[in-house]
Amino acid sequence: MTPQRMAILQFLEGNIDHPSAEDIFNAVKKQYPMISFATVYNTIEKLKSIDGILELNIDTSRRRYDPNIKAHHHLICNSCGKIVDIQTDFKLTIPAHISRTFEIEGNQVEFYGTCHDCRKKKVIKR
């Protein structure tokens, strides 16, 4: 456990912004200006391997990370891209002919829509 790792962990702890590697890098850089991406990616890799964070599939342009490792879902705003956690547990059943051949271990749901701020602003959907 090094100071850089501590700083990364502190930034991630309780973070609900689904940060990217660059977000982590920039945040830790304030405290440790010499931090390198190698360290960030090394630490991410370590955390993933011990199930300390999840790598999210919700942004095609970059990988995002989530310290909330409990199964949960996301609301994604089509206008501003904001991503909000939703902890509801959905009991989803799939057709029997599929579950016979594909053993389901879990599910993840993304809801797409428009967040409160963007509805007020009437931002045009990109």
Place this chain on the structure above:
Amino acid sequence: MTPQRMAILQFLEGNIDHPSAEDIFNAVKKQYPMISFATVYNTIEKLKSIDGILELNIDTSRRRYDPNIKAHHHLICNSCGKIVDIQTDFKLTIPAHISRTFEIEGNQVEFYGTCHDCRKKKVIKR
């Protein structure tokens, strides 16, 4: 409508493999060896803008495309990465305090598990 675009459309038509840009490139290359990525990405962009294909958020390492634009969901094998469509329509309701502020327009579900082939092979989960 150019020959290259025709070839891309033909490759995508009915394709259930969720190909990446490179997959498209390689497929069309057999018929048009001079095809360039610019053309592939241009065509993808056009198709997206007219809702001819969907860009999928199911692979962190590359963008994948799906000519099936009807709302549908995916089964993803944790062992081999195979992605299978599932057309079931899930009626998901979220807590009222959230739906009051976030206007839901749609949802997409990913199921994670182990496919038939991998269960037979007893492949270790990566």
Place this chain on the structure above:
DNA sequence: GTTACTGCAAAGCTTTTGCATCCCT
């Protein structure tokens, strides 16, 4: 001639890797 599309190449962005250095036992 104008417009749109192609192919090539370069650039951009994100992620990975090689390596020298440093710190801690």
Place this chain on the structure above:
DNA sequence: AGGGATGCAAAAGCTTTGCAGTAAC
């Protein structure tokens, strides 16, 4: 000394962009 982590820089992979040439109208 040896193992592990760091920082730097280069490389790699995917995507975007600039530009000149070409085809269609």
